[in-house]
Amino acid sequence: xxxxxxxxxxxxxxxxxxxxxxxxxxxxxxxxxxxxxxxxxxxxxxxxxxxxxxxxxxxxxxxxxxxxxxxxxxxxxxxxxxxxxxxxxxxxxxxxxxxxxxxxxxxxxxxxxxxxxxxxxxxxxxxxxxxxxxxxxxxxxxxxxxxxxxxxxxxxxxxxxxxxxxxxxxxxxxxxxxxxxxxxxxxxxxxxxxxxxxxxxxxxxxxxxxxxxxxxxxxxxxxxxxxxxxxxxxxxxxxxxxxxxxxxxxxxxxxxxxxxxxxxxxxxxxxxxxx
Amino acid sequence: xxxxxxxxxxxxxxxxxxxxxxxxxxxxxxxxxxxxxxxxxxxxxxxxxxxxxxxxxxxxxxxxxxxxxxxxxxxxxxxxxxxxxxxxxxxxxxxxxxxxxxxxxxxxxxxxxxxxxxxxxxxxxxxxxxxxxxxxxxxxxxxxxxxxxxxxxxxxxxxxxxxxxxxxxxxxxxxxxxxxxxxxxxxxxxxxxxxxxxxxxxxxxxxxxxxxxxxxxxxxxxxxxxxxxxxxxxxxxxxxxxxxxxxxxxxxxxxxxxxxxxxxxxxxxx
Numbered sequence: 001x002x003x004x005x006x007x008x009x010x011x012x013x014x015x016x017x018x019x020x021x022x023x024x025x026x027x028x029x030x031x032x033x034x035x036x037x038x039x040x041x042x043x044x045x046x047x048x049x050x051x052x053x054x055x056x057x058x059x060x061x062x063x064x065x066x067x068x069x070x071x072x073x074x075x076x077x078x079x080x081x082x083x084x085x086x087x088x089x090x091x092x093x094x095x096x097x098x099x100x101x102x103x104x105x106x107x108x109x110x111x112x113x114x115x116x117x118x119x120x121x122x123x124x125x126x127x128x129x130x131x132x133x134x135x136x137x138x139x140x141x142x143x144x145x146x147x148x149x150x151x152x153x154x155x156x157x158x159x160x161x162x163x164x165x166x167x168x169x170x171x172x173x174x175x176x177x178x179x180x181x182x183x184x185x186x187x188x189x190x191x192x193x194x195x196x197x198x199x200x201x202x203x204x205x206x207x208x209x210x211x212x213x214x215x216x217x218x219x220x221x222x223x224x225x226x227x228x229x230x231x232x233x234x235x236x237x238x239x240x241x242x243x244x245x246x247x248x249x250x251x252x253x254x255x256x257x258x259x260x261x262x263x264x265x266x267x268x269x270x271x272x273x274x275x
Numbered sequence: 276x277x278x279x280x281x282x283x284x285x286x287x288x289x290x291x292x293x294x295x296x297x298x299x300x301x302x303x304x305x306x307x308x309x310x311x312x313x314x315x316x317x318x319x320x321x322x323x324x325x326x327x328x329x330x331x332x333x334x335x336x337x338x339x340x341x342x343x344x345x346x347x348x349x350x351x352x353x354x355x356x357x358x359x360x361x362x363x364x365x366x367x368x369x370x371x372x373x374x375x376x377x378x379x380x381x382x383x384x385x386x387x388x389x390x391x392x393x394x395x396x397x398x399x400x401x402x403x404x405x406x407x408x409x410x411x412x413x414x415x416x417x418x419x420x421x422x423x424x425x426x427x428x429x430x431x432x433x434x435x436x437x438x439x440x441x442x443x444x445x446x447x448x449x450x451x452x453x454x455x456x457x458x459x460x461x462x463x464x465x466x467x468x469x470x471x472x473x474x475x476x477x478x479x480x481x482x483x484x485x486x487x488x489x490x491x492x493x494x495x496x497x498x499x500x501x502x503x504x505x506x507x508x509x510x511x512x513x514x515x516x517x518x519x520x521x522x523x524x525x526x527x528x529x530x531x532x533x534x535x536x537x538x539x540x541x542x543x544x545x
Contacts, residue, residue: 015401018379020414148376161388168374176373176418223369226328227429230362231372231436232388235354239387240396242380 022152022243025144029072033247034150035157036255040064041137043258048133050262050269057129065136074143078136081143086135090128097124147171149245156244165233177213184212278302278325278360278440278471283339284495285324290335294320295495298339302440302471307462309486309503310475313516317495318475319365322444325473326362327353343440358389361438365445367425370432371417378404378420378428379413385436396435403435406461422449427457434461441465443474447481459485483507483520491515 025031044064048057069078097120104117151168155161188208194201228234267273280300286293295317302308302325312318323329330337331353341348343359364370375381382403386396404410407427412420417428426449433441443462447455455478462485466472476482482489482503489506491499493515499506506512508523519527529536 015397017397018377018414021377021379146376148374148380151374165372165374169372172373172418220366220369222333223364223366224373226323226332226362227364227370228372229328229332229353230326230357231385231432232354232357234352235357235388235390237390240390240393242383242387242393242396 017242022149022245024246027072029068030144031246032144033245033251034145034153035247036251037141037145038150039255039258040068041141043262044137045134046262047265048137049130050265052126052130054125054129057126057133061129061133061136065133065140069136069140069143072140072144074140078139078143082132082136082139085139086131090131090135093127093131094124097127152241152243153245153247155239156241161233161239177217180216181209181213184209184216277304277342277344278473279340279342280325281340281342283324283337283341285320285329285337286335287320287329288334288336293495295324298324298497300325300473300490300497302473304471305466305469306488307466307472307474307486309482309489310473310492311477311479311482311489311512311517312475312492312498316492316516318492319444320495321492322362322442322473322475325440326360326442327351327356328362331356354388357438358436359438360440360442361433361436362442363430363433363444363446365448367422367429367449370429371425373418375417377413378409378415378417378431381417381428382431382435385432389436399435399437400431403431406434406464407431407457423451423454426450427454430458430461434465439470441470441472441474443472445475445477447476447478455481477518479507479518479520479523483522491517 029037041064044060047060047064051057051060065078065082066075069075098116099111099114099120101117101120101123104115104120106118108116108118108121110116147168151164154167155164188205193205193208196202196205278300279302280298283295283298283300284293285295298321300308310318310321320329323333324337324341327341327348329335343356348356348359371381372384375384379400383396383400386399401410401413404413407430409424409427409431412424412428417425420428426446430443430446447458450458459481462472462474466485474482474486486503488501489499489503490497491506491512498515499509499511507520508526512519518524526536
């Protein structure tokens with residue numbers, strides 16, 4: 001019966017897909033295949049963790065994060081976002097290791113009953129370097145790759161459409177939740193809710209906002225599920241993709257080289273070849 | 276070739292009382308059937324039942340028989356039924372996939388799921404966008420549109436599936452008068468092309484404009500059914516919680532005031 005409705009008689013416009021779909025990114029780094037950028041990010045993070053020390057991660061971050069970030073023209077945003085993203089975890093890990101490193105012997109200074117040690121400081125700096133490397137690698141990928149592009153590429157490579165949808169929707173839902181929270185905050189404020197002032201007041205003000213945000217999202221999930229079902233989402237078999245990001249033999253080769261290098265590095269570390 | 280409901284009742288999972296009872300409904304080719312009723316009269320439930328979402332997706336218990344184009348559909352999976360009956364909901368936000376970066380991709384989402392050829396998807400998508408006069412929005416981010424625009428995008432996504440039968444649950448709930456007119460025009464064009472359409476609406480003016488027949492639900496039962504003009508002029512309408520169309524109301528008030536209705540009838544006829 002499909003094709004019997006009035007729309008079927010509306011002749012095809014002869015127009016292709018809009019030019020903005022799958023449009024190449026602004027720089028050569030943006031234009032790399034998403035899987036290549038994901039491989040670079042993974043290799044950078046794994047290498048920083050496996051190498052240890054300070055110089056190794058610093059070199060890896062320079063080559064795998066800062067240099068590509070500069071080439072992509074996102075260096076300042078990259079540094080700012082990566083610090084925001086990684087600092088809370090990095091700071092807490094740094095302080096814990098600085099003051100509570102079990103093998104710390106050389107006292108640097110004391111704060112009340114706790115003692116900062118030189119050994120703790122060295123280990124804390126190592127952890128800090130690793131966390132910043134991971135944060136930087138993830139942030140660079142995020143800043144240069146639209147989530148939908150990555151998901152389309154994965155789907156093209158045979159990843160289940162449902163898995164790809166869940167991954168994509170999870171990322172895309174965050175801004176929607178933030179927007180919903182802002183709307184509910186404005187509505188609650190208009191009804192007299194005080195969300196400013198002392199910490200106690202702010203904490204009390206959060207509940208009437210968080211509740212509706214979560215409950216509203218849950219309610220919406222049911223209707224979205226129905227809409228997705230009605231739009232054929234549960235149909236078995238492959239979906240048709242409108243476009244897919246470009247890939248090249250050189251990029252495929254580069255991905256394999258990176259993968260082999262990382263595996264070799266991990267193996268060397270595990271077998272003690274590289275202590 | 277019709278959608279036919281015979282003795283259909285439905286009870287939501289965990290509910291004490293059925294939300295629909297003994298519904299008899301035929302929806303023929305090119306026919307628009309309007310459904311009106313007070314809140315919780317069963318309008319949305321009827322839409323879910325006709326589209327097959329109840330009970331396939333949301334559970335519950337159904338009785339009676341539903342046939343689509345002569346075939347009983349009890350055992351059809353949702354994706355098969357979805358290719359035959361399309362459904363649009365009131366809330367545009369929850370109808371968007373949330374994964375499309377542009378309106379074009381959002382409208383193409385359904386046809387892409389069907390696995391049809393890329394060129395046909397592109398043709399269907401443009402045709403659906405143009406039918407609702409929203410081709411200019413093709414490259415916009417659907418999440419950044421107004422509620423009314425999102426509703427039109429959601430409806431375009433539905434049209435791009437090219438179902439033979441359409442179920443629209445208050446499709447103009449968030450639309451301004453211009454958007455409402457666009458939807459009304461699209462409904463009329465689709466029906467003229469042979470699609471059968473079930474549309475629920477609080478706006479009886481819209482039903483008066485597009486529907487061939489109207490059904491009024493009351494507590495899940497069909498309280499009134501018949502040709503649009505007869506049902507919307509029925510004296511029992513207001514008692515069932517349904518606002519009468521503006522013209523019907525004007526006629527009634529003129530009659531109650533003892534005014535001459537002839538000029539009004541001539542204007543309505545014109």
